[in-house]
Amino acid sequence: MGATRLVRTLDAHLRTWRPYTIWYPGLVGLAGATLAADPHADARLLAAWFVPTAIWTAAHYLGDYLDRDLDAISKPQRPIPSGRLRPGAALVCGAALAAAACAAALAVNWRTVLLLAIGIGGALAYNGLFKARGIWGNIVRGALTGAAFAFGTMMAVPLPPAELLPFVVVFWAHDAASNLVGTLRDVAGDREGGYATFAVRRGLRTAGRTAAALYGLAVATAAAGAALVPRDRAAYLLVVLLAALIGCGAFRVVLAPGRTLTQHAALRAHEVLVAERLVLADALLVPGLGLPAAIGILLPVLVLTITIQRAMRSGHEFVPEDRAQPAH
Template sequence: MRGRLGERLVAHVRTWRPYTLWYVGLVGMAGHAVTTDRHPFTELAAAWTVPTLIWVAAHYLGDYFDAELDALSKPQRPIPAGLIRPRTAVWCGALLATAAAAVAAAVNYRTLVLIVVGIGGAMAYNALLKAKGLLGNLVRGSLTGAALVFGAMTASDWPPAEVLVFVPVFWAHDAASNLVGTLRDISGDRAGGYSTFAVRHGLRTAVHTAAALYALAVSVATAGLLTLPEGRVGGLVTLVIAAGLGGGAFGMLFASGPAPTAVVALRAHEVLVVERMLLAAALLVPSLEAPVVIAFLAPMLAVTLGTQQAMRARHEFPQAAPAYSGDGTATAPATSS
């Protein structure tokens, strides 16, 4: 009995994807930091907490909507494996979304519009748009842009123009990383009838499109940081480090030829999971200053790296991951070690 309970608790932690858990909250904090030079703990905490609660709620609801697809290609995941019941996933998602709405209302009731948009957008993405090509990736990216706006509204009634400049950064970046994430799922998506961009247009086109979106994100971030009145140098240095990691991720994809294996796609996405935390930090440094940002970013990065190493391949691949031919069909297994 005790072993089964522990297994279920681990299944919930796996559903949270702890290696992605910290990023969207950092984006919310970035929105706050760009808006004001005053940083009360309660406002910063809300800027991190609300987007994070919605992020985890979206994982529960997304796994619920993907249960049939996961049963085909990822039967080891908690719902198809029978470790979390579908209705439990719905209840967990609903409770987390309700908690997010309660905190948001307490901070700034106007943000409830963003909460509704965020939850509705996440459900629409997982239930419908995920299978609709590039539109799904773009909608998914817009949800992180909304997190930036929410963070700004923890410090102001409405988001100022200097924050809105950065919204395309996270929209384009997360559309790109989401597109990279679909590269490892192309065989299962095709089998399940999910017409993702990679399924429709092939791996090569998907990689080039993701790289273009990533380049757009970095370009807009650079231009936006140059408009800040102070602290630009620290922000730009952090952005250069992030861009170096991002370039390395796409370098892996391009170096693997016209058809990256699922394992290569996963490795590239793992790099982007770390890189995007530094991207958000680039907006935090000008206002909070580098030592403060490093103090809370370092443990987040440590948890991210550790949990990716311990959990991620097991979450994505049952035993072995297929390699793909140029048209995206499976050809031979590749180990996930």
């Protein structure tokens, strides 16, 4: 009985981590570090990967804690409302991960204290306040990933280089777009729970078009950023183009004319973006590490992300009885 309970608890924690998402923030931080200075295999690169990953995972714990009442309505199968993870345990785990991230970051560069406050405070503000306030929720959510890139640069140099700040826009716009697409599958539950997301307020079509515009801004800025990278510009642009082609596949689903977007179709579109954003982040590893090393990093995390999404994502988002009813 004890072993069964332990397995059940570990499974609840694993599902709370969303392991199909946790590779992305580390890649963003690593991209910032390798672009800001000549890369060195030392603790600074490890911190550039670890700190955004730990804060991202902490945000999942703390977000699920803050969203537990909403999840009890629309997603009762999730760890906290199902009783497999106690709210207090989620709160403690989130706080412990955030503390570990802060300790690691400040040990490398004390100047990151402001970005740490933005990252942790922004994650709490997103779930506790902005998520239910239309487009502001998506803007705040995107800013957290932009901050992760800026943080990564500060693991290599004291302050973010001004010439790299356009890449903050890339990750802000992309994550705002991805987050907005992610809300399209939750319209019914958000409305019932009193969460006035942008999709609830403006409808699926307007929300999809806004997400596409933000995504276009991200890709256009990334392409223009080729002028800012120090080397391997052609290879960098090639990987950006690959990401854009994948992303367009997701928005073909979201913006398909004459068809009502179902919850499962919206989830599939978001799953594509979850994989695609790894490719976009990896493009920024090309100038610092070279194309072979960047591909060597991308391939295993991409395979893991796709495999774990297929195994876990649908069960995390939908109750088993769900039959993909149209989202209204």
